[in-house]
Ligand SMILES: Nc1ncnc2c1ncn2[C@@H]1O[C@H](COP(=O)(O)OP(=O)(O)O)[C@@H](O)[C@H]1O
C-alpha cells in the first residue's frame with residue numbers, strides 16, 4: 001500500500017503504476033506519433049525515392065532529388081556537376097524574407113504586447129481579443145485583401161496621392177516588401193501573444209529597482225525588461241520565423257518571380273501532374289534540417305550561458 | 311565612519327503631503343496632510359498598520375509617486391521634479407526585486423555602473439558591499455539560488471553600494487522567519503551606524519520599530535499620529551491609537567479630579583485618585599481614559615479599603631512572564647503581567663478575588 005502512495009517507492013506496486021502511467025500517456029503518444037512523426041518520416045522516405053512522371057513516386061531508392069537541389073549537371077544530366085545556385089538562392093532569399101518579417105513583427109509586436117500587458121486586468125482580454133479578430137478570417141482571404149490594399153491602384157496609394165503625400169503610386173505589389181508585409185500580417189499574433197504572456201508575468205518592481213539605481217528609461221528597458229522577458233521574445237521569433245520560412249501564400253499572391261520562396265517551390269512539386277514529389281520532399285527535409293540546426297545552436301548557446309551563470 | 315551627529319541637519323523634509331490615488335468616488339486618500347522631518351544620519355521608522363500609507367510615503371520620497379499636494383525636500387533641495395533615477399536615494403524593496411538574470415555581484419554593481427564609475431572602483435566597492443552583508447562567497451550565484459535571508463542581504467548591499475544619502479527600506483524583514491529577523495535587526499542597526507547613511511525604515515511590527523529606531527513616526531489611515539523616540543511613543547503616547555498600537559495597554563474610564571502643571575489626578579469609579587501624566591489639555595471634571603501598561607500593575611490578595619478589585623479570570627504562563635486576566639467589579643477587563651520569579655508570587659489563582667495595584671507614574675491620561 002505504501003508503494004502505491006509513493007510512485008517512486010519501487011517494488012511491485014511501482015511496476016503497476018508504471019504500466020498505468022504508460023497507458024494514460026498512450027493516447028497522446030499515438031496522436032503525436034501519427035500526426036507529427038509519421039508525415040515527417042514519409043517525407044524523409046519519399047525524398048529518397050524516384051520520381052514518377054505523372055506525379056507520385058516509384059519505390060526505388062535514389063539520391064536524385066538531393067542531387068538536383070545541389071548540383072547542376074546540364075539539361076541531359078551528363079555534364080560534370082556544378083553547384084546549382086537557383087535553389088540555394090531561393091533558400092537564402094526565404095531566410096532573409098522570414099528574418100525581415102520576424103523583425104517587423106518584433107518591432108510592432110513588442111510595444112503592442114507591452115501596451116496590452118500594462119492595461120488594467122479587466123481591459124486586457126478585450127485588447128487581446130481585438131488583436132486576434134482578423135485571424136478568424138481565412139489566411140488566403142486576408143492575403144488577397146492585402147493584395148487589394150497595397151496594389152498600385154489600391155486604397156493605400158489612392159489615399160497617399162489624395163492627401164498629397166506622393167504624386168505617383170508607390171509600387172509595392174510583387175516586391176520583396178509586399179511579401180514581408182504579407183508575412184508580417186500573417187503571423188503578428190504569434191509574436192504578440194508569447195511576449196504578452198511574459199510581460200504580464202514581469203515584476204514591474206524590477207523596473208522600479210533599476211530606475212532607483214540611476215538607470216534611464218532606455219537602459220531599464222535594455223538591461224532589465226528585455227532580458228527578463230527574453231523567453232517570450234524568443235518564442236515569438238521562432239513562432240514567426242519558422243512558418244514564414246516555409247510560407248507560400250504570401251509570396252504566391254503578393255510577390256512575383258523575383259520573390260519566389262522555398263515554400264512555393266515545395267508547393268509546386270506536389271501540385272498537379274508537373275510536380276516532382278521526391279524533389280519537394282527533399283527540399284522539405286533540407287528546410288527542416290536547417291531550422292533544426294539553427295534551433296539547436298540557439299539551445300546550446302542558451303544552456304552554455306546558463307552554466308556560465310549569465 | 312559615522313561622522314555626522316544625529317540631528318545636525320535635515321535629510322528629508324515632508325511638508326503637508328497629500329496623496330490621493332485615482333479620481334472621483336473611487337479615489338483613495340492614502341496620505342492626509344502629513345508633515346515630518348527626518349534628520350541626517352538618523353534611523354527613522356514609519357510604523358503603522360497595513361494600508362496606513364507607509365509605502366506610499368516611501369515611494370513619494372523615492373520618486374515613484376507624485377504627490378497630490380505638498381512639498382518634499384531632500385537636504386534642502388526641492389525634489390518633486392527629479393525623476394527617481396536622479397535622486398540620491400536608494401530603496402530596499404519589500405519583495406527585494408533582485409534582477410533575476412544577473413549574478414549577485416552584478417546586482418550589487420548595477421547602481422555603480424549606472425553612475426558611470428570606473429571598472430576597478432565598481433569591482434572593489436561591490437566586493438566590499440558583499441563582505442559587509444557577509445555574502446563574500448556568493449558573488450557568482452543567481453538570486454534564485456539564494457535563501458530568502460540571503461536575497462534580503464543582496465538587496466541591502468545593492469541599495470547601499472552607490473552610497474545614497476538616504477536609504478529607504480520597505481518592510482525588508484517581514485518575509486524572514488523570527489530568528490533571522492531578530493538577527494537582521496541588530497545587523498541593520500549596526501550597518502546604519504557604521505555607514506552613517508540616513509535610514510527610513512517602514513514596518514508594521516512595533517517591536518521592530520522599538521528596537522531599531524532613533525525616532526518613530528506612528529501612522530494610521532493616512533495620518534501621522536505621533537513622532538518620537540521609542541521611549542516617548544511607548545511611555546507617553548499621544549492618543550488611544552498610539553497607546554494601543556505600540557505594545558499592549560489597558561484603558562480605564564476616568565474622571566479628571568484635579569489638573570496640575572504637567573499631571574492630573576483622575577479617579578477610576580469611586581477609587582482613590584491616581585496621578586497621571588497628560589497628553590494634551592484637559593480640565594477638571596472632564597472624562598477620558600487612562601492607559602496603563604500590563605507590566606506597570608500588579609495584583610494581590612484584597613485588603614480592607616482596596617477600591618480597585620475584581621475576580622481573576624485566567625492566568626496565562628508565557629515563559630518569562632505570567633499574564634493575569636482580571637475582571638474588575640466595574641466590568642472592565644484588565645491584563646496584568648508579572649515577571650516570573652523563583653516561585654510564583656502572584657498569590658492569587660483563577661476565580662479568586664484580587665486587588666489591582668497601579669505603579670506610581672504608570673498611568674497616562676488620554677483625552678480624545
Ligand atoms: N497604486 C495604487 N492605486 C490605488 N490605491 C492605492 C495604490 N497604492 C496604494 N493604494 C492605497 O493606498 C492606501 C495606502 O497604501 P500603502 O501606502 O501601500 O499602505 P502600507 O504600505 O502602509 O500598507 C491603501 O488603502 C491602498 O489600498
Ligand SMILES: [Mg+2]
Nearest residue numbers: 361364365366
Ligand atoms: Mg506597504
